[in-house]
Structures are given as structure tokens and as C-alpha cells.
Amino acid sequence: MNGLFDPRSVAVVGASDDPAKWGYWLAKGALRGAARREVYLVNGRADRVQGRRSHRRLADLPESPELVAIVTPPASFAAVVEDALAADARYLVGITAGVDRAYPGGHAVLAARVRAAGARLLGPTCMGVYDGAAGLALTWGSxxxxxxxxxxxxxxxxxxxxxxxxxxxxxxxxxxxxxxxxxxxxxxxxxxxxxxxxxxxxxxxxxxxxxxxxxxxxxxxxxxxxxxxxxxxxxxxxxxxxxxxxxxxxxxxxxxxxxxxxxxxxxxxxxxxxxxxxxxxxxxxxxLPARPRLAVVADSGGQGALAAEFAERAGIEVPALTPGTVETLARLLPEDAGLSNPIDLAGAGEADLRIYPRVAQVVATEVDVVLLTGYFGAYAADSPALRDAEEAAARELLGVPCLVHAMRTDGPAADVLRDGGVPVFDRVDDPIGALAAYCRADDGIRPEQIHSPPGGEPADLRSILAAEGVVFPDGGFAATPEEAAALAAGLGGTVVLKAVGPAHKTEVGGVVLGLTSAQAVQAGAAEMAGRLDLDGFWVERQAASGIELIVGARRDRHLGVLVTVGSGGVLAELVADTATALGPLDHAGALRLLGRTKAARLLDGWRGAPPCDLDSVARAVVAVGRVLAARPDLTELEVNPLLARPGETLALDLLATLGGR
Incomplete structure (x- = not known):
């Protein structure tokens, strides 16, 4: 696609002398590259544009332009496209808006026509293309x-x-x-x-x-x-x-x-x-490493404290310095200086500008990045007599992995730093926020590649999930209150009665716990049937208490399967302790995703409690993602709650959403 960014020749259709028009800026930008390529300006009414000869039509050009930029009214766009293709242009840049309505058949027909002619189209309704090395500036402004x-x-x-x-x-x-x-x-x-x-x-x-x-x-x-x-x-x-x-x-x-x-x-x-x-x-x-360690060097204790606190809140480590480094700093700085991390220069920089690079060089041996925050970079801007000294100090910083926050960024020392590749910021939160964003972009969780996904009939999701390692309590479906009572009698002990149909059963009174007789189950089912629109009932053996999790997957139309895990139950949205990744996941990915939640600390055994079976939770996360990936008829699949206990993990409720709902 080199012809789009560095074409042999360019034609601007709609070139103009009016700075308020796109045609002016496209022509002006194209002419900047006239020493590198042929530039042709096309205007149906003018013989000269911006001091250059203008042609009335593309057919009048002495050669085929490799790239044609079009900035004409929508009504004439189709004709210009045909002219460009007839001139054997390889790339068309459509600035014009409203083409979808004006071009017969809209964008799809336009694109098909361009491709059929062996050309490619950027846009339309775009703001152009630029290449700094090739001298191509087909866009607005400079x-x-x-x-x-x-x-x-x-x-x-x-x-x-x-x-x-x-x-x-x-x-x-x-x-x-x-x-x-x-x-x-x-x-x-x-x-x-x-x-x-x-x-x-x-x-x-x-x-x-x-x-x-x-x-x-x-x-x-x-x-x-x-x-x-x-x-x-x-x-x-x-x-x-x-x-x-x-x-x-x-x-x-x-x-x-x-x-x-x-x-x-x-x-x-x-x-x-x-x-x-x-x-x-x-x-x-x-x-930089995925988790860079930061040293803060500041002109004052306040600036150092603010920067260090902001960094730690952003998840960036600000480590204490070793005794040897502290001793070295003590020989360079006043007695009242702060010698750990953050380092407070206590006015030493004002007395000798060389202190800034010297301290940065010392602490850089223990960390990955040094943040210099305060007045450095602003001395010469306020006091021109300090220019030589501050620029010399700035040059000594160029070999240090350093970020600079300066009270003023318009001084000559700031220019020396920028020219040498040291970023200079006018707000201390900007470099720290950028560094935090950099850190978050490493060590991500990737989806697994499924070669033989689980299958099964639409009505048999429980069996499919069970085959993937998800454990459900003993239970079954009942169409009537009488069938529910019979199921309860067969299960024995304490059971749970659930309404089949409502998405959020608890909110509508569709769950009854602690039922110990078939008669109680039948009465509860009859009461539900009288006030809810149901598809039937589910009766299952009641599980002992545990940690309630949510494990779900949904299908995004662009990204495919997304898997979510975290604290579940009826307070899932309120607590909002979840983590999400592209799915499906393998076992290791599921464990890592679970580890990003606060619920993971409960599962590990909070305050002396016995730990839960993390592997069985991970199996459920893997299974839900894999099953949804294999079932294009479903848009969502959710187990909530997934009850985690020492030695076992049980799926207590299952919700599947069909596409189109």
C-alpha cells in the first residue's frame, strides 16, 4: 500500500485558493511534496490555483496520477470516481461527505466499482492521509x-x-x-x-x-x-x-x-x-520491564510525597533504597534531605544544578525509571543567566532512564531534554498515569484455540457442562407442583424449589430454600404458579453454605466470547467484583482471571478459613466459555451462583440466553 502514503504522482480534484475550503488545504499539502512527485491540481473553473497551473479535468493530465484526492460536492463524486478510474488511478482518497446517499447503490456499490478497476478507496468522509517522511500532506492544517x-x-x-x-x-x-x-x-x-x-x-x-x-x-x-x-x-x-x-x-x-x-x-x-x-x-x-520500579527525585518533600503516593495508587512500585545508595546520597545532599525514596533534595539543586543529574544517576542503579519532579527545566526560563548551567545539567541526564515533570516546560533545558529523548511533562500525574497504562498492557490473558469444542443438543446444556467438569446438585425438572413434590420425595432431605423461566429468580420470589417435605414443595410450587409466568419447576438437593461466585460468558458481535468470573449471588452487580477476558480460556488462563478478583482471597482461605478447590472453579470457567463458543445459537451462558466450598464446587443455577432475545 505504498502508493497511498508515497505515491509517484498526486492529483487533487477540487483544488481551491480559499483557505476556508478543504480544496485549499489538500492542494497546499500536496504541493509541499512537489520536489518528490508530480502534483496536479484540478479545478473545473480556474486555470491557476495557488499560483500553479490547474487542469479542468483528470482526462487533461499528461500522465496517470497514482493517487487522486477528491473533495467535490456529493452529487459530482460518482463522476469524479469514474474519471479517476479511467485515468488509471490506483488510490482514491474521498474527503467528500454524504456519498452514501448520493452514489447510486451507496458505499457498497462504490467500493465494488473501485476494486473491480484494480484501485483502492480511502474513505469517503475521511480527513485524508499524511506521511512525514514522504512529504505527503493530504489533510487539513499542518x-x-x-x-x-x-x-x-x-x-x-x-x-x-x-x-x-x-x-x-x-x-x-x-x-x-x-x-x-x-x-x-x-x-x-x-x-x-x-x-x-x-x-x-x-x-x-x-x-x-x-x-x-x-x-x-x-x-x-x-x-x-x-x-x-x-x-x-x-x-x-x-x-x-x-x-x-x-x-x-x-x-x-x-x-x-x-x-x-x-x-x-x-x-x-x-x-x-x-x-x-x-x-x-x-x-x-x-x-521498559513490564513492572518498572520508580525512583522519585523532588525539589521538596511535598512534591516527592505527591508523586510517590500517586505512583503507588496507580500500581507502580516505589521501592526503598539500599543502605549503600542512601550513604552515597548523604554525601551529596544536605543533612535535612530525604534520602530514601522519594528523595527530597532540600534545596541542593538550587545551589548546584549539577546535583539533579548526579542524584538521578545514583538512584538509577536501583530502579528502572527516575521521575524528576519540581523546578528543574524552569531555571533558565525564569533566569536566563542560568541557561548554560541548566543546559549542561540537562545534557548529563540524557543517559539516564528519566521522566521529567517541570513547573515550566518552555525553557531551553526542557528543549535539550526533549531533543535527547527525555520526556518533559507539565503535570506530575501525566507521566505516572502513562507509566501505569504501559504497565497494565503486559502479561495479559489470551483466549485458547479450540480444536474440538463440546457439542450436544440445545436442551442438554447441563449434561454438556457436566461432561466438561461442572458439578450440579442432584435434582430434576418438574412440569407441575405434583411432579415437584414427587421429585422432592425421591431426593429426600432438604431441597430447594426454583421457578424455571424468570432470568433473576430471587428478585421475583422464584426461589424457596429449606423445604423438608414433599407437601411443602407442592404448596410452594402451587403458590409460584399462581403469581409467576413459569415454564415449570426445578427441585434439587440444598447445598451447604459456601462462597458464591458468578461464572458467565457472553458473545460480542465483534470480539466473540467474553468470559467473566467474580463474586456472585444476588449481589453480583452491587459488589461488582468481577474480571473479564476474551474466551474461551484454558485452565491456566481461568486461574489467572480468577486471581484478578477480590473473591480469590476468600477462596484461598480468608482469616483462617479452609481454602476452596480453585481448580474446580477454574474448570467451571473453562467449561462455560468453551460451551458458549461451541453454541452459536446462544448469546449468553451463566452459572450464578457457583458455590465454592472446601473439597467441592457446585453450580446452583444455570441461565442460557438464545440469540435474538
Whole structure:
């Protein structure tokens, strides 16, 4: 797809002299690369545009343009496409909006027509394409060359990322706005952005998850090249408004699905364009371990305490320093300095600017990253006479794995740091938040590949799950209160009566515990039948108390099976102690997912209680995911509660949701 980012020749149809129009910016950007390629401007009414000769039609060009950018009204878009294909263009960039309504047959017919001619279409309704190394700038405004690749489902968000990168002293390698994706998709466009030699990190903005699990393959491809992917995605709001039948559907939100995808792919998840650029700056510092240890070096105790506390809350280790390092620091710093971690310079930096790099170099031997927070970087900005000294100190920091938070980021020392690859931030929470996002993107849980999934008839889910290792209490189905009584008599002892039909039985009074006679079961069943719309009854032997869990799986139309486990029972949504991953999972993955919940501490034996059988819980997690994966007629499958006890784990209730419900 090199012709999209570095074409031999470009034609801009709709080129303009009016800076308020897209045609102006496309023509201006195309002309920036005129020394590298032939640029043709096309305007049906003007002979010259931006001081250059303009052609009335594509047919008038002296050669076939490899790329044609189209920014004409929707009504003329179809004719321009035909002209471009007749001119043997290989790539079309459609800026024009409203094409789906104006083009006969809409986007699908448009894409088919373009592909049939051996060409490819970006957009329409996109904000163009940019390549910093190739001098291609077919987009609005002015972007700066740099190491960050951007693929965005919103052109405006992508351009904002570009401008933020410029302010951070960086820039973009490649930028592509995918637009309506009539032909080229996000997945298609990610590959050439990832593999571009001048791309070192990639930011992706998604408004839907149609990319699906292909993100895992793309992220693996990036990491094999020493690059990381950062994902900014919409998710987690109630805007979808989808009604759910199960607890699993309520707990596994769209935002949870995005997190599960990022976890499996090893992709860094962020929530704002600024966070995306901050995370890119962390990635560009070089390889860091999955769980980097941080040293905080501050001008004051307050700044150090704030930074260290924020880091630990974000899950970043701020380790105490060894006695040998503390002794070395004591020889460099005043008596009242803080010598552990965080390190309080107690004014030593103001007296001698060389103290900053010297202390950073000392503590860097014990940690993976040093955060320098305070006034360094701002001295020369406020006192120009200190420029030489501060710049010299900044140059000594360039070899240290360092992040700098400065009160001012507009001074010459900050420029030295940025030019040398040391990120400079104007808020202390930004580098820590970015580092935390980086840490979360490692050691994820990946779904297993199923070669022979469990099968069975739709009505036999219990048997299928039982064959996979899920244990249910003895019991059975009864169509009438009389059959329920007979079942209870056969089971003996204390039984539970459940209504079959309602999704949330407890909420509607569809569960009766502690029934010790057939007569009590029959009476309870008759009472239920009188007030509930039922499909029948389930009678089973009552289990002893234990830890109630929820194990569920639901099918996402883009991501496939999502598996959720955590604290269950009637308070599942209220407690909201669950973890979700792409499924199905193998046994090791199920144990890891369970370990991400607070319930895992209860299962291990909380405050002297005997531990539960974690392996049997994991078997249930594996089984639920595998069965849903094998049953395309189902959208959700849930065991709630799954009762965990020392020596046994029992599935006390099962809910399956058919597709379309």
C-alpha cells in the first residue's frame, strides 16, 4: 500500500485558493511534496490555483496520477470516481461527505466499482492521509514529521493527536483517517502504518470494535518490530441502551470488552488524546520491564510525597533504597534531605544544578525509571543567566532512564531534554498515569484455540457442562407442583424449589430454600404458579453454605466470547467484583482471571478459613466459555451462583440466553 502514503504522482480534484475550503488545504499539502512527485491540481473553473497551473479535468493530465484526492460536492463524486478510474488511478482518497446517499447503490456499490478497476478507496468522509517522511500532506492544517503513527476512525481526533504530539516535541510518521471504510478498513490501514520504518509507536482511535481480534495479530506484529500500539476507544457509557437478561451482560460492559481486548493483545489502553500522546512518550523512551520500579527525585518533600503516593495508587512500585545508595546520597545532599525514596533534595539543586543529574544517576542503579519532579527545566526560563548551567545539567541526564515533570516546560533545558529523548511533562500525574497504562498492557490473558469444542443438543446444556467438569446438585425438572413434590420425595432431605423461566429468580420470589417435605414443595410450587409466568419447576438437593461466585460468558458481535468470573449471588452487580477476558480460556488462563478478583482471597482461605478447590472453579470457567463458543445459537451462558466450598464446587443455577432475545 505504498502508493497511498508515497505515491509517484498526486492529483487533487477540487483544488481551491480559499483557505476556508478543504480544496485549499489538500492542494497546499500536496504541493509541499512537489520536489518528490508530480502534483496536479484540478479545478473545473480556474486555470491557476495557488499560483500553479490547474487542469479542468483528470482526462487533461499528461500522465496517470497514482493517487487522486477528491473533495467535490456529493452529487459530482460518482463522476469524479469514474474519471479517476479511467485515468488509471490506483488510490482514491474521498474527503467528500454524504456519498452514501448520493452514489447510486451507496458505499457498497462504490467500493465494488473501485476494486473491480484494480484501485483502492480511502474513505469517503475521511480527513485524508499524511506521511512525514514522504512529504505527503493530504489533510487539513499542518502536521509535523515524527515517530508516531496514527490510524483514526475520527479525523478530528487524529488531527488533535497530531497537534498534541507537535506540542510535546514529537510528530507523526503516518496519519490516516479511515472515514466511512467503504473499502479500506482500519485493519487494512494499520499494517502499513505499523510496518513503516519511520513509525516507532502507533496510536489507534476506534469508535467501534469491528477490528475485533485481528488487533491481537497486529499488536504481535508491532511488538516483533519493537513497536507498541496504544488504543484510544469509546466504550463504557450507557448510550447503547442494550437490555440484558443476565448478570454477566450487566457486568461485562462495552468498556470491559475493550479492556479485555487490550489485555489479550498487549495493547496500551488510554481514554483521551492527551493520554495517548503521554503513553507514546513513555514507549519512545526505550524498552521498559513490564513492572518498572520508580525512583522519585523532588525539589521538596511535598512534591516527592505527591508523586510517590500517586505512583503507588496507580500500581507502580516505589521501592526503598539500599543502605549503600542512601550513604552515597548523604554525601551529596544536605543533612535535612530525604534520602530514601522519594528523595527530597532540600534545596541542593538550587545551589548546584549539577546535583539533579548526579542524584538521578545514583538512584538509577536501583530502579528502572527516575521521575524528576519540581523546578528543574524552569531555571533558565525564569533566569536566563542560568541557561548554560541548566543546559549542561540537562545534557548529563540524557543517559539516564528519566521522566521529567517541570513547573515550566518552555525553557531551553526542557528543549535539550526533549531533543535527547527525555520526556518533559507539565503535570506530575501525566507521566505516572502513562507509566501505569504501559504497565497494565503486559502479561495479559489470551483466549485458547479450540480444536474440538463440546457439542450436544440445545436442551442438554447441563449434561454438556457436566461432561466438561461442572458439578450440579442432584435434582430434576418438574412440569407441575405434583411432579415437584414427587421429585422432592425421591431426593429426600432438604431441597430447594426454583421457578424455571424468570432470568433473576430471587428478585421475583422464584426461589424457596429449606423445604423438608414433599407437601411443602407442592404448596410452594402451587403458590409460584399462581403469581409467576413459569415454564415449570426445578427441585434439587440444598447445598451447604459456601462462597458464591458468578461464572458467565457472553458473545460480542465483534470480539466473540467474553468470559467473566467474580463474586456472585444476588449481589453480583452491587459488589461488582468481577474480571473479564476474551474466551474461551484454558485452565491456566481461568486461574489467572480468577486471581484478578477480590473473591480469590476468600477462596484461598480468608482469616483462617479452609481454602476452596480453585481448580474446580477454574474448570467451571473453562467449561462455560468453551460451551458458549461451541453454541452459536446462544448469546449468553451463566452459572450464578457457583458455590465454592472446601473439597467441592457446585453450580446452583444455570441461565442460557438464545440469540435474538
Amino acid at each position: 502536521l509535523t514529521p515524527g515517530p508516531i503513527g496514527v490510524v483514526s476512525q475520527s479525523g478530528s481526533v487524529g488531527l488533535e493527536i497530531g497537534y498534541l504530539a507537535t506540542r510535546a516535541g514529537l510528530g507523526l510518521s503516518r496519519f490516516v483517517s479511515v472515514g466511512a471504510q467503504a473499502d479500506l478498513t482500519t485493519a487494512d490501514l494499520l499494517d502499513p502504518v505499523i510496518t513503516a520504518p519511520h513509525t516507532r509507536v502507533v496510536i489507534v482511535y476506534l469508535e467501534d470494535l469491528s477490528l475485533g481480534r485481528s488487533l491481537i495479530t497486529l499488536a504481535d506484529q508491532a511488538r516483533a518490530l519493537g513497536k507498541r500500539i496504544i488504543l484510544l476507544a469509546v466504550g463504557g457509557s450507557a448510550a447503547g441502551g442494550r437490555a440484558v437478561d443476565s448478570h454477566t451482560g450487566a457486568l461485562a460492559t462495552p468498556d470491559t470488552a475493550v479492556d479485555a481486548l487490550c489485555d489479550a493483545a498487549g495493547v496500551i489502553r488510554v481514554h483521551t488524546p492527551a493520554q495517548a500522546v503521554h503513553a507514546a512518550r513513555i514507549c519512545l523512551t526505550g524498552a
